[in-house]
Amino acid sequence: MSYKTIAVILQSKEDAQRVLDCGVPLAQAWGAHLVGIHAEPIPVAYSAAVGFPDVGVIETATEAAAERTKEVETLFAERMKGAEQSFEWHTLTSFSGDSAYTGATLARAADLVIAAQRNPDWATDDAPNIEGVIYESGRPVLVVPYAGPLTRAFGRVLVSWNGSKEAARAVFDALPLIVEAEATEIFVVDPPEEGDETGASASSLAAALARHGAEVTVATEASEGRSVDEVIRDRVAATGADLLVLGAYSHSWLRQLLFGGVTRTVLHTMPVPSFMSH
Template sequence: MPFKTIIAIIQSAEDTDRVLDCAIPLAARFEGHVIGVHAEPLPVAYASTIGFPDTEFLQATADMNKERSKKLEGLFRGRLEAAGQSFEWRGLESFSGDSALSGISSARCADLVVAAQRNPDADSDTSTDIDTLLYDAGRPVLVVPHAGPSLSSYNRILIAWNGSREAARAAFDALPFIIEAEQVEILVIDPPEDLEADADAGGAEIATALARHGANVAVAMEESDGRAVDDVIQDRVGAIGADLLVMGAYSHSWLRELLFGGITRTVLQSMPVATFMSR
């Protein structure tokens, strides 16, 4: 299924170009429509020295937020109009001011969401809660890395496979990319001892299914040998020169991920290539 409706999460000027460098060529290739989503925080009422709401502060904050939103809208419209691409802009307000959180309802009616990976060196105000977007939107999210090239087509794709529902969802959601790629590798970490009895977890069946769509697929198996799974995935990305990682998000419960960390959160923070995730 082509990506006809693409949500571009625009949190700050810093990530606008990176997100649009990916979203605009995608929309052009699939004859799609780009929806830019940006949220500003609602002004918080502070009490003045005499105990009443500081209306001057509220007004100044509202004006600053409005100006920032207007600037980002101008950047977005300029890029889309120059590309001759179908688009719309959704400027929102919320208590958090988080464009990913505010964009969840829009994302649920889209084919794909494009968002920028958190930049560890950026202000916290410019980061978005991609974790919650992934968990609640029910739609695939393409996370653009905070450094390196922002690509929209991918030659070598690595699929992290564990036989889970989430991994299956991600693999088939990513089909438009997979069938275009020169090489697709299914990576199975710590494969089951009896591959014939557990073909799903072993990667054979998903490889065959994707090959029927015309994908050039191979299966690779690696033992973790005490390494963290996310480290194994990242090493394999580098080893094969992958430019896109496809994986399921939150294969374990979200509570477990929050308490003990997990692959999803690590990938969102540090993966050096674009990552396509579904849940």
């Protein structure tokens, strides 16, 4: 089992390099077709003082969008030429100009989507809306951290397990990576009381993955006043995991947008690649 179609979300030249550093080796290893997706905003017609659309502003915005597209497409084409990889390229437009959200429809035809975590030093427009593609594409998304080394293979996988349908979806979407890993740990934060289904489901999940040939263990830990995302981040560091797998938005997207949550924290701060499904 492997991924045969991989969509890469390339919002700008700032994030494109890291996404391709992750996506190209994976595509080569699996013999996958790589789909490059980049979007630009539709120029907005501003009115001049006399009440007519300011053509100069529209022309300037159009030229800037064309230049950004050329930069990203050239970077993508050069990497594909060097990799001798099967690929295709899509330039899209939308009011937002967000490559992730705008490209969600195209991404639905991919086995896996790869996008970059937002670098806090980037301008807002350079950050793809990963939440949008996770929620709208229906496909698993591999989020590449904005800093740090990128591995070309994932040897140790940490599965954040809460028994939800989103977590189950993420685990089995990540099965090709889990099977190839040297070790996978199913990690439960704040294990429930005896008899609760979450603990039993973790053991059942481990057995199911083992039947696929994966090397799996189960671990639990009490949060003891820490946030769940902090416990997960500490466990990633303690185990040396180079991939985190978790279900996205097991609570509502609106709730996490307003109050925060594990999904949003992982999207913004997790130092290792994170594999997420909704």
